[in-house]
Amino acid sequence: MGQPRIRIEGLSVAYQQGQPILHNINLDIAKGEIISLIGASGCGKSTLLNVIAGLLAAHSGRVLLDGKPIDGPAADRVMVFQDDAVFPWMRVRANVEYGLRIKGLGAAEMARRVDEVLDLVELKAWQNAYPKELSGGMRKRVDLARAIAVDPQVLLMDEPFGALDAMTKERLQVEYLNICERIGITSVFVTHDLEEAIFLGDRVVVLGRNPGHIASVLDVEFAHPRDIAIKRTAAFQFQRGRLNSLIR
Template sequence: MRFRTRRGIEVVAVADLSLDVADREFISIVGPSGCGKSTLLRVVAGLVRPTTGDVRLDGRRVEGPGADRGMVFQSYTLFPWLTVQGNVEFGLRIKGMAATERTRLAQDYIEMIGLRDFANHYPKELSGGMMQRVAIARALANDPEVLLMDEPFGALDAQTRIIMQELLVNLWQRTPKTIVFVTHDIDEALFLSDRVYIMTARPGQIKQVLNVALPRPRSLEVTTSPVFVDLKRTVLSSIREESLKAISLTGTE
């Protein structure tokens, strides 16, 4: 994938990279900042067109954004003029689902994220964690083949983050989906995923893939287990190597 900047300098954001994600698998992508993790997700979502290469979903070539690939962003993207209920119903309404079915389905998801009492509240009345929960429910209710998550908890405080991670694992176990999760939080990646992809500095390539052989369902205690700590050490040194490369390349910091 290649991009041109405004000044005409060609930046290869993501180089030859191929990812195969199996059905109902939870994978994470970690890497040094600026390695193109988010770009990769946007390409998969169809929001950015790759210069070369393609994205295939079940063998079909992806041509643009679509409801089969849901996405949760780091920034708060709830529609401020819709209530929690309205936000969760947004995609279903576009699909043309009948009102009663739509309402019931949205209610189920709102229940699952524990916000039943807030169903008729506007986003401005919610906390950051609540808004991201609704964003996840909105994406899941739409029943995508793949759920893309671009640092969805990046803007939240450390305590809320952990609660959100547990909630996401729970949701995923109840409604299994293929999830591609981008983060720079290594604990988060290991705690959530079946596999962790480590990317190199720009131009981003896959440097290493780690299988996270931790039993499910996972609880927070898993993060102190020897296997987890071991994996974390591997990822840390791998990313550190890349971050150093990235810094010496740009000559900043």
């Protein structure tokens, strides 16, 4: 096995008062792998994402990206949150261009990249719309498009579909998997939804709490591509039962 894209070694994080949030987290994540991260509220899921993003420093241990320590935020790691992060005063195309302008891309290269990403998330027909004219699911696709436009190596998802209705959530789950597979990106996906965790993840990492630690890891036994209908199968529900038992 080659070098992992992300290696987490002995990672511990504590509040300023010294109370631990995460303790001795060790995890290798392969290039192109999707890790679902699940656990009870307060176990440190978002904290772990923030450390990988470089937004929060470890108290001990380290996180490596392609063998190099992460010591701050960078464009090779992007995060998508539950709340919309689109700029309401910008049209869809301008939202997707935003990160590319910061990177200093030339006009022709930026136009090519934006067209490519809008096609990928199926928003080309809505490129001149304002966010207020879009559904919640479409705004989330704008968030995703803006994140992947800068060509990151790691996509960090912090309960991005948590506020959506069930049908929209399932549609976006399928689209997310298709996008990850097409661009070969590595992703860590935080969720409270057991079915979402299994459907999206190559592995499901269960965090325990007090302090946050890796309680168990579930290997997901379904090949790609995955169809949403797999959720209705006995094999899927068996894995859901296993995951529920691991969490309990």
